[in-house]
Amino acid sequence: MAHAKEEQTLIIMKPDALQRNLLGEIIHRFERKGLKIVGLKMMQLADVLVDEHYAHHKEKPFFAGLKKFMKASPVVVVVLSGINAIGATRLIVGPTRGYEADAGSIRGDFALSGQSNIVHASDSLEAAAEEIKRFFTRDELFDYKRNDFDFVHSDELGEE
Secondary structure: OOOOOEEEEEEEEOHHHHHOOOHHHHHHHHHHHOOEEEEEEEEOOOHHHHHHHOHHHOOOOOHHHHHHHHOOOOEEEEEEEEEOHHHHHHHHHOOOOHHHOOEOEHHHHHOOOOOOOOEEEOOOHHHHHHHHHHHOOHHHOOOOOOOOHHHHOHHHHOOO
16 A cells, blocks of 8 residues: 555656657666656557646647647656655656756756656646546556665654
């Protein structure tokens, strides 16, 4: 069972991540941090899904280009779980614009753009819940305890 404090978050490895052969590197960074993969799949985004996911950008002048970019090749969607998963993931990913991201973050190491920025990461608990439902069914998500959970999270569990 998931620990009471565990959060889930959605990652989309965008077409540029796939085309640049970065999928393994990206997944490795999340696993190395101690986050647990509870869902993973490759998919081609349909118009409806892009429109729904990026509805907050629909009226912006760059939306048509963003939509074309997100449909340029398949994407890989991942649900990660862990204590403080959203904050940890956002730190690993870095700021939206790759040219503003610190070296060591995914965007800092691999992106110079705001659009071709390698990954999408949920920015809040509410957004994560909505986004996970958008891309995954309950049957596509798995609950298990990582063998190293207690070593990764010992201080969060009140242990020294």
